[in-house]
Amino acid sequence: MKHSDFDVVVVGGGHAGCDAAHAAARVGAKTALITLKMSGIGVMSCNPAIGGLGKGHLVREIDALDGVMGRVADKAGIQFRLLNRRKGPAVQGPRAQADRAIYKAEMLKEITDCPNLSILVGEVTDFVIESGRVSGLVLADGSKISACAVVLTTGTFLRGLIHIGDKSFPGGRMGDSAANLLGERMESFGLPLGRLKTGTPPRLDGRTIDWDILESQPGDDAPVFFSFLTKSTSTPQVSCGITHTNEKTHEIIRANLARSAMYGGHIDGVGPRYCPSIEDKVVRFSEKDSHQVFLEPEGLNDHTIYPNGISTSLPADVQEEYVRSIKALEEVKILQPGYAIEYDFVDPRSLDNRLAVNDVPGLYLAGQINGTTGYEEAAAQGLVAGVNAAKDALGQDPVTFTRSDSYIGVMIDDLTTRGVSEPYRMFTSRAEFRLSLRADNADQRLTGLGIECGLVGPNRASIFRAKMDRLEKGRAMLTDCVVTPKTLNKNGVKISEDGKQRSLYQVLSFPDVAIQDLVKIEEDLALLDGETQSQLKNDALYATYVERQQKDTEALKRDELREIPSNFDYGVLDGLSNELKLKLKVVRPSNLAQAGRIEGMTPAALALILSRLNRSLRERSA
Amino acid sequence: MDTIFALASAPGRAGVSVVRISGPDALSALSCFGISTLPQRLASLRMLRTSDGEVLDQALILFFQAPNSFTGEDVAELHLHGSPAIISRTLHILGDIPGLRMAEAGEFTRRALENGKMDLSQVEGLADLIDSETEAQRRQAQRVFSGKLGDIVQVWRKDLIRAAALLEATIDFVDEDVPINVRPEVQELLFGVEASLREQAAGAEVAERVRTGFEVAIIGAPNAGKSTLLNYLAGRDAAITSSVAGTTRDVIEVRMDLRGLPVTLLDTAGLRETDDVVEAIGIERARARAELADLRIYLLEPGEAPKFPLKHEDLILRGKADLFDGAEGVSGITGQGVDRLIDQLADIFSARSALVATATRERHRLAIIRALGYLEAAEAMLNNSAYGEDVIAEELRSAIRSLDSLVGKVDVETLLAEIFSSFCIGK
DSSP: OOOOSEEEEEEOOSHHHHHHHHHHHHTTOOEEEEESSGGGTTOOOSOSEEEOTTHHHHHHHHHHTTOSHHHHHHHHEEEEEEETTTSOGGGOEEEEEEOHHHHHHHHHHHHHHSTTEEEEEOOEEEEEEETTEEEEEEETTSOEEEEEEEEEOOTTOBTOEEEETTEEEEOSBTTBOOBHHHHHHHHHTTOOEEEEEEEOOOEEEGGGSOGGGSEEEOOOSSOOOSSTTOOSOSSOOOOEEEEEOOHHHHHHHHHTGGGSTTTTTOOOSBOOTTSOOHHHHHHHTTTOSOOEEEEEEOOTTOOEEEEETOOOOSOHHHHHHHHHTSTTOTTOOEEEOOOEEEEEEEOGGGBOTTOBBTTSTTEEEOSGGGTBOSHHHHHHHHHHHHHHHHHHHHTOOOOOOOTTTOHHHHHHHIIIIIOOSSOBOOOGGGOTTTTTSOSTTHHHHHHHHHHHHTOSOHHHHHHHHHHHHHHHHHHHHHHHOEEOHHHHHHTTOOOOOOOOOEEHHHHHTSTTOOGGGGTTTOGGGGGSOHHHHHHHHHHHHTHHHHHHTHHHHHHHHHHHHSBOOTTOOGGGOTTSOHHHHHHHHHHOOSBHHHHHTSTTOOHHHHHHHHHHHHHHHHHHHO | OOEEEEEOSOSSSOSEEEEEEESTTHHHHGGGGTOOOOOTTSOEEEEEEOTTSOEEEEEEEEEEOTTSSSSSSOEEEEEEEOOHHHHHHHHHHHHTSTTEEEOOTTHHHHHHHHTTOOOHHHHHHHHHHHHHHHHHHHHHHHHHTSHHHHHHHHHHHHHHHHHHHHHHHHHHTTTSSSOSOOHHHHHHHHHHHHHHHHHHHHHHHHHHHHHHOEEEEEEESTTSSHHHHHHHHHTOTTTEEEEEEOSSSSOEEEEEEETTEEEEEEEOOOOOOOOOHHHHHHHHHHHHHHHHSSEEEEEEOTTOOOSSOOOTTOEEEESOGGGSSSOSBOOTTTOTTHHHHHHHHHHHHHHHHHTOSSOOSHHHHHHHHHHHHHHHHHHHHHTOTTSOHHHHHHHHHHHHHHTHHHHOOOOHHHHHHHHHHHSOOOO
């Protein structure tokens, strides 16, 4: 291979770009991150918060693999809340309001401090293609950068179009130009493109809000962090405010619907159902006379307030009118009007489970360009694309994730198998193995894998190993001690006298039993530290379910191991219907499990594919 | 790996029907029929008994140890007499064994492939078969779910989606405008679905019989007039559709068309204590068949107590009514009381078949039973605040998955659509 300037070049410095570049560099690839401007690195262009349900899980997984999002968010966190605190650890999601300025500064620091990683400033206008493979990039000034693999994380910049009321203009984000040349080039690859839209609310000046009359939402007393390594907050903590729209607000919006970009028919892209504009809410839920609005501070030294819940594409004057009809916002000053943005995305079914483009070797895509929304989804994809671009460049085995090991795996599979019909956001309900894929055990699930493939550095590896040792020791104490119901009752653990012998681990699986309750029976349990105790409780709590799902996960893993080569010829399979052949050619499943999830797949078709796979395997080994 | 089983021969009445069991528990599953050891690759003639020790059938059994079998796993094949009642009972017993489940279409083939027991050309031949089996199941399901049952199933689907969506909404959309406590509504929904499922589970067996016919056993002491009665009924040319003498067993079967309902009458050996080994076997078979039958007619002497546990709606009649005057009885010689008997049978079976707005196959029964288990667990948890929505939702997911074949697939997109249409999500 000829000498390249870099092993991996990542285009874009947003959430996908940062974790992609960092991951590639961590596994030893000489990496460059190209950004339009230095100040674009680590920008939170939408709401100033990280995490939540499903999303918090993703951040934990990124952190378990030594990615950057979790620890940067912890540094920037100004209000931490663990969502679903009372609903069981499997569905608890860490979330934090982040100080934009600190987030940006900390992210820049992570990127600049990272060995093997350089930052380049410039606009990418084209790819360099050599014998069908992407081998570099062309910048606006005409210079070329060669690379073995390229990760594109251009977010909403591909032919981005910003709408405010009936006005629209090209832009990737307010104040940034769109990447149109690159968009055209992407089209020339023949990749299936679609159009999505998303919206933002107006930004408010916090000094003009009457905070005293508002309900306030403080953070948790004992903050739960994203990173397994974070022990304390780095900044003072603040509260958010809560206010509500009212009939008058809705009247103003209804009266001006025709002037909204959305309702005026200016937008073709599909928006997310879970993040409707205030116009949408007022129209679709006309029976509701009020919607809640969270007033989220954008930073400690920033007066900007992000009013979460009223994204809009109404003209600026209407925005001001309706915002001022809301309680405590009567005198508010809008710093920047809300807007909707439409952008191109690539049908992610044209990617494989490494996020490599099927038909364009050397090209990887991550983030909103793949039809997702959200910082966390972007960063997680960045990590997958980054590490695999690096592995590709270094000639090493790919690193892939599955539905049974991580939310990352769920997301990648959803995207590449089913595609998207609206901006894709993670929910815990997307994970069929939700009780096993918890935020609290992300390290147990993934850090080992991360150590193996080189993503996890020595510091985290040694902390992880020590933690696993403690857990192992504690688990052994619990499983080795087998007791009768009589003994349990005698020691204050209420249980029915069914005569069944149980290990303490099984007893711990009852929801109302804590480790402290078992100390009388097994004194050594008191020696375990609090973190180990609560982790064991979480693991035990779901043990019966994890066992129940074992057969499913095993079958899934078996099928996932049956890889289907990307050049697999479905055309020669006689028993396959043309409709299925077509679907298989679009999705190009990476393995048999993925093939089985394609809509309309039949047992006979799977049997045919499997037998063909077996035969080529035999032919190869013969 | 699950152990799977299925009827491997064509469904319905046949001389011999084959039930195939494949997987690690194939051999141990047979202990449910009182069979423990079996030689490999040799046909063994064995008595299948239920857990109560009743004889179910005399069957030829073949056992193939892994890897030398069709699927490459341990495989047992039961060659049963082709009576729908026996087959349905056999599948029923297998389905109730933990770790065993009914095979999906193509699943035996899939396992054979996994274990290198088949090549592409063989699979291509089989693919059509699998597809037609899948298609047949789909059509069967369509038939079952048309009309009244279709409406019932739609209600299950709607209510289960709603219940799951409510739970998922409180999990995934906290901080949003969703109700905080959805447990009462979820409970109400599940309660309704459970009641309806139970009703269908009870009716499902009737449905199976309607398609394959009802069985009526005539039982009683020796010389109670059983055979004469059967012969009299058999002599009514118009009623008889066909007659099959039980070849290896001394249970005589006569098939009749009873007011449009297919009914099989069974004449059995007289019930009494005996030291004669051969007669004892005959009596045991009579008991077993009578137990399996849909209805029993017990011919009784005055003052005699039945030697057989009778079930709901079973008929107790006085035989040989020709010998006693005016008594409430039935006679196969004079035909006295026979018309009334036929009326009674027709009434009972029409009433039972009216219950049949229901799921037909054993597959559906098993699906319903499984789902009920999960739903009951979910309900219990809803009442106990120690259990979080996460585990309740998991039970509900398992229930919905068990009912896939009845209510259709419910995936996350279905639930999200329900959530987004009911609640204004969008913080």
